[in-house]
Amino acid sequence: MKAAKLLLLAGDFVEDYEIMVPFQALQMVGHSVDAVCPGKKKGDQVRTAIHDFEGDQTYSEKRGHNFTLNATFDEIDVNDYDGLVVPGGRAPEYLRLNEKVLDIVRHFAHEDKPIAALCHGPQLLAAAGVLQGRKLNAYPACAPEVTLAGGTFVKLEFSEAHVDGNLVTGPAWTAHPAWLAKFLEVVEMHLTAPVA
Incomplete structure (x- = not known):
């Protein structure tokens, strides 16, 4: 398997599992992951939030760990x-x-x-205007944003993930096994695709 160079967009109160698990798991299988946050540099930290499902009408939120960034936002070149x-x-x-x-x-x-986006991650895709005609999942409370941005919200169990071309989405950290497995498949296809 060829190694990919991946960019991870972070910010304060990113979900704890949703940053740490992919950051570590993608490196474990041989990929390089640069975690960056606007206004912060390599070695700085973002605070995380722990979202849990405890029987309330929505998730609960608690303070998580500090996550150390390993790259500087202002120095990245997306072409890399x-x-x-x-x-x-x-x-x-x-x-x-x-x-x-x-x-x-x-x-x-x-x-x-x-692109792998999880939980509230598709809010960035909606704001960037890249969801027109796409089918995707997100945390269910984000479904109206997906629809308003021209996407089709696909309902899934909380352990499932959805693939639409280059886009892999899921509802929450509970979907990590499916979401990461599907993202790895998409990355592998991208790396082995013939250059046009």
């Missing part, structure tokens, strides 16, 4: 990356206000590079 990972939590809510973040998302979408 094979794929994009967008975890959920509260970070996408404010990251979507950053035009450079939206330009990064548009690059991966327009270049048809693999």
Whole structure:
């Protein structure tokens, strides 16, 4: 398997599992992952939030770990990356206000590079205007944003993930096994596709 270079977009109060699990798992199978956050540099940290499902009408939120970034946002060149990972939590809510973040998302979408977005991550895709005609999943409370952005919300069990071309989505960290497995398949296809 050829190694991919992946970009992970982080921000304060990103969901704890949704940043740490893909960050570690994708490296474990041999890929390189650069985790970045606007306004922060390599070695800085973002705070995480733990979202859990405890029988309430929506998820509960608790303070998570500090996550150390391993790359500097202002130094990245999107052309160097094979794929994009967008975890959920509260970070996408404010990251979507950053035009450079939206330009990064548009690059991966327009270049048809693999994109993995989980939970509230599709808020960034909606704000970047790249969901028109796409079928995807997200945390169910984000379904109206998916629809308003021109996408079709696909209902899934919380352990499932959905693939639409280069886009791999799921509802929450509970879908990690399916979401990461499907993303790895999409990355592998991208890396082995003949160059046009």
